[in-house]
Amino acid sequence: MSRYVIIGNGTASVGAIEGIRSVDKTGSITVISEEDRPAYCRPLISYYLEGKTKLENIGMRGADYYSDSAAELLCGRKAVGIDADRRTVALDDGEVLPYDRLCVCTGSSPFVPPFEGLGTVEKQFTFMTLDSALGIEKSIDAASRVLIVGAGLIGLKCAEGLTGRVASVTVCDLADRVLSSILDADCAALMQRHLEEHGMEFLLGDSAVRFDGNTAYMRSGRTVGFDVLILAVGVRANTSLISGIGGEVNRGIVVDERMATSVDGIFAAGDCAEGFDASSGGKRVLAILPNAYMQGHAAGVNMAGGSEVFDKGIPMNSIGFFGLHAMSAGVYEGEMYEERTDTSIKRLFTKDGLLKGFILIGRSERAGIYTSMIREKIPLSSVDFELLKRSATTAAFPPESRRKMFGGAV
Ligand SMILES: Cc1cc2nc3c(=O)[nH]c(=O)nc-3n(C[C@H](O)[C@H](O)[C@H](O)COP(=O)(O)OP(=O)(O)OC[C@H]3O[C@@H](n4cnc5c(N)ncnc54)[C@H](O)[C@@H]3O)c2cc1C
Numbered sequence: 001m002s003r004y005v006i007i008g009n010g011t012a013s014v015g016a017i018e019g020i021r022s023v024d025k026t027g028s029i030t031v032i033s034e035e036d037r038p039a040y041c042r043p044l045i046s047y048y049l050e051g052k053t054k055l056e057n058i059g060m061r062g063a064d065y066y067s068d069s070a071a072e073l074l075c076g077r078k079a080v081g082i083d084a085d086r087r088t089v090a091l092d093d094g095e096v097l098p099y100d101r102l103c104v105c106t107g108s109s110p111f112v113p114p115f116e117g118l119g120t121v122e123k124q125f126t127f128m129t130l131d132s133a134l135g136i137e138k139s140i141d142a143a144s145r146v147l148i149v150g151a152g153l154i155g156l157k158c159a160e161g162l163t164g165r166v167a168s169v170t171v172c173d174l175a176d177r178v179l180s181s182i183l184d185a186d187c188a189a190l191m192q193r194h195l196e197e198h199g200m201e202f203l204l205g206d207s208a209v210r211f212d213g214n215t216a217y218m219r220s221g222r223t224v225g226f227d228v229l230i231l232a233v234g235v236r237a238n239t240s241l242i243s244g245i246g247g248e249v250n251r252g253i254v255v256d257e258r259m260a261t262s263v264d265g266i267f268a269a270g271d272c273a274e275g276f277d278a279s280s281g282g283k284r285v286l287a288i289l290p291n292a293y294m295q296g297h298a299a300g301v302n303m304a305g306g307s308e309v310f311d312k313g314i315p316m317n318s319i320g321f322f323g324l325h326a327m328s329a330g331v332y333e334g335e336m337y338e339e340r341t342d343t344s345i346k347r348l349f350t351k352d353g354l355l356k357g358f359i360l361i362g363r364s365e366r367a368g369i370y371t372s373m374i375r376e377k378i379p380l381s382s383v384d385f386e387l388l389k390r391s392a393t394t395a396a397f398p399p400e401s402r403r404k405m406f407g408g409a410v
C-alpha cells in the first residue's frame with residue numbers, strides 16, 4: 001500500500017487528494033496543515049469581513065470530506081524538513097512521517113518589507129488567512145481609520161471587505177495605479193474611479209517608508225494617521241522545504257508538466273510551484289485558485305501512478321469590486337482591439353496569428369471563449385475573428401473546433 005504525504009492544506013492539497021483517490025482508493029494519505037482548520041476557500045476571507053458569507057460557509061468541502069476521502073488531516077502542525085534519501089518528513093513537534101510519494105502544496109506567505117518603526121504599530125496585519133481576517137475584525141470598530149499598504153488584489157480585497165465597516169479606508173502603493181500587475185493604465189483608472197465612488201481613498205505613486213505608532217510617514221513627505229495597518233505589499237512562494245534539500249527553485253518550486261519537482265518522488269502544486277505558462281511558453285508561478293486545484297489534481301494522479309499533464313495554465317484573473325467585474329488573461333502584447341464606454345473596457349491582444357491576452361471590465365460576455373483560445377492556441381485564421389472581436393460567441397468557430405473546444409453541447 002502506498003503512503004502519500006501532502007504538505008499544506010489549501011486548494012492544491014484538495015486537488016492532490018482528489019487526484020490520488022481517482023487512481024488509488026486504498027493508499028494512505030496524510031495531510032500536514034500549519035493552519036489549525038480544514039481547507040477553506042481563501043478568496044472568501046474578504047467576503048467574510050464584508051458580511052457576505054458566514055464562517056460555516058467558507059470550507060472548501062463538507063464536514064466529512066477527510067474521512068470520506070480516507071485522508072488523515074494533521075491540523076496545526078508544520079513540516080520543517082524533508083529527508084529525500086530516507087523519504088521522510090519531519091514535523092515541528094518532532095514526529096517523522098515516512099512517504100512513498102510527497103506533494104508540497106505550501107502556498108505563499110505575505111512579504112513584509114523591513115519598514116523602519118513597524119514594531120511601534122500596535123494593530124498591524126497581513127491578509128492571507130482566515131485567522132488574519134478574524135484578527136482584523138476584532139481590531140476594528142466604526143471609528144477606525146484603516147491604512148492598507150498595497151493596491152494589488154489582496155490589498156483591494158481587504159479594502160472592499162472593510163469599507164462600510166470602518167470610518168475610512170486609505171490604500172497606498174508605490175505603483176501609479178491600482179492592480180498594477182493585472183490591469184493596464186486605462187483599465188486601472190476605470191477601476192480606481194469605481195472604488196473611489198464606493199468610499200476608498202488612494203495615495204498612488206507614494207508609499208509608507210516609516211511608522212511611528214499610529215502615523216505613517218510617506219515617501220512624498222506627507223503623513224497619514226491610522227488606527228489599523230494592513231500590509232499587502234506582495235507574497236513569496238514557500239519554497240524552502242525543497243531548496244533546503246537542493247531541489248530546483250526559482251520564484252517557485254520548479255515543476256515539469258506532471259508537477260514533478262527535480263527531487264525524485266516529490267511533486268509540488270499551487271502557489272508554491274513554478275509550472276508551465278501556456279500563454280508565454282515559459283515557466284511562471286500562476287497564483288490563482290483554479291490553477292492550484294488543477295495542478296494539485298495532476299500531481300495527485302501522477303503520484304498514484306496515473307498519468308495527467310497540466311500544460312494549459314495561463315495567468316488569468318477574475319475579480320469584482322462592488323459589482324464591477326474585471327477579467328483578464330494571458331499577456332498584453334501585440335495588436336490591440338478595443339471597445340470602451342464610460343463604464344466598460346474591452347481589450348483583445350493579438351500577435352503571431354493568435355489571441356495572446358484580454359482585459360474585460362464591466363462586460364458580461366463569455367470570457368471563457370477567449371481564455372480557451374489562448375490556452376489552446378487556436379489560430380485566428382481558423383475562426384471568424386471579426387465576429388469574435390465584437391462578441392465572444394461559439395458561432396465564430398467551425399463545427400469541428402466547437403466540438404473539440406467546448407464538447408458536444410454547442
Ligand atoms: C484575499 C485573497 C483573495 C484572493 N482572491 C482570489 C480570486 O478572486 N481568484 C483566484 O483565482 N485566486 C484568488 N486568491 C489566490 C488563491 O487563494 C490562491 O491562488 C490559492 O489559495 C492557492 O492555493 P494553494 O493550495 O497553492 O495555497 P494556499 O491556499 O495558500 O495553502 C497553502 C497552505 O499550506 C500551509 N503551509 C505552508 N507551509 C507549510 C508547512 N511547512 N507545513 C504545513 N503547512 C504549511 C499554509 O499554512 C496554507 O494553509 C486570493 C488570495 C487571497 C489571499
